[in-house]
Amino acid sequence: MSSNLSPQSPMRPLSVGNVVSSALVLYRSHLKLYLGLALKALLWWFVPVYGWAKASMISAQISRLAFSELVNQPETSKNVESQLNSRMWSFLGARILVGLILFGVNIGISILSAFVVFIPALLITSVFRDSSASGLLSSLLQLVVQLASLAAQLWFQARFFITDLPLAIENNVDATTTISRSWELTKGSGVRIQLILLLAYLITMPLVIIAFIPAVVLLIPFFASSPSQDAIVSFVSLVIFLVIVLAVLAGIFIMPFWQSIKAVIYYDLRSRREGLGLQLGDGREY
């Protein structure tokens, strides 16, 4: 199994950077297949409900294909699709559930942080008569609390990042158990996943920026020529349309990368938490 995944030892867990690198290698070596699937998923998003389930399934399909490469048991896209088709609605269900959970968590964190800011702020203003000192202290406190609540929200997002993977790869998993299963797998790895996501954002940034370059290139000479009011409105709306089209295009390119990242994280967690691939010798039967 995956004897050349980790250079030092076939069974060793991957470092943060190596997760991102291997996801990119996976994506690059299956570029056509994954891009085709991403395009299909995008088109399905335009069909309400049924299409959303289909699109969720197709994204998970990419992760499953990537995972099958990681464990050295490659599957065909058709084969995977026929297996996942019956679980299509569970993918949508899991997606909605995760959305609701994260929504609730974020509201909870906001309420909590509001209290944390509000009560000390009252104390500070009562202790310090000098308004400028208390103002400075309260805004400092507010900044710290806001950063902390942002970190907490991102941490929860990281813990729910791979929720569609157990459903796509394991058997006898449904929309709710896939969430609890991924919660269990990611236990103790929240910060590491956050780091992986940060690195992945950094690496996808060039693509996003390239998507916005045409808009900038068009806008600067246009405004330099001091156009009329009407011309500005029509031209700017044209450029906004262009930017949206380019952003969607960039999204098609980026989505398979994220799905590959999920596959590598899932693989890595399975090997860390469950010793996936850890076996005697070359796996010979006794």
Added chain:
Amino acid sequence: MRFFNRVTLQTPESVELEFTLAGIGNRAFAVLIDYIVLSLTLTMFWIVWGILSIQIVNSFDNVNNIGLWLLAIALLLNFFVYVGYFVFFEVIWQGQTPGKRYAKIRVIRDDGRRVSIQQATLRALLRPIDDTLFIGAFLIILGSREKRLGDIVAGTIVIQEEYVVAALNFPISQQAQKLATDLPQMANLSLLLPDDFAAIREYLQRRGEMTSKARSELSLKMARQVRSAIDLANLPEGLTADVFLEAVYLAYQQQSSTS
């Protein structure tokens, strides 16, 4: 399928060395850390310089353009700190900066030797060009030797540190230690392959992080495989799979160190 680019180098002494290249993930991680450290340092520098400048301008207001001169000097120093950070660390830490050290990667020359001040300076000077429009990132992703412009010009590559296997300080129970002394008489340990031993060690090292369910399943499976591999007929009563694996690990280690 290959996940990491590897290179084989011939040192001037004709020794062949194989290295795993760092990969875009590790390099992005390293540069992220370095840039955070650098920007904090530079922010401090500009704050101190700003406060000093105000004082100097106030006390020497008869000198022409003194503010402009101070700004020019500050910009020059800013540039020296930026370049100097990478050169200084890559030279004194043998090809590592704080970020690279954390990401466990290292710069070396194309022939495997450590980088000197020349290579480190060339890499640092070309860094801003590599950062423009992410030219360096694209070159690293697309090239088989993962060289950004700075690496091409300086003749360097960036490799992963072959980190040492973690210290073998996992706990071994009393029961296992006792069993380990008897085991060589009870079974034929030489039938166990070095790879099998490595797998047992890997399990014992990493079991602490595993979920209890996966752990009990895995240890049972491995214990069964080991047991039939070493021709062990009957096990002592009340032995858990974990203890058995610990004992086999110990016994095998002792046997190979004495023979």
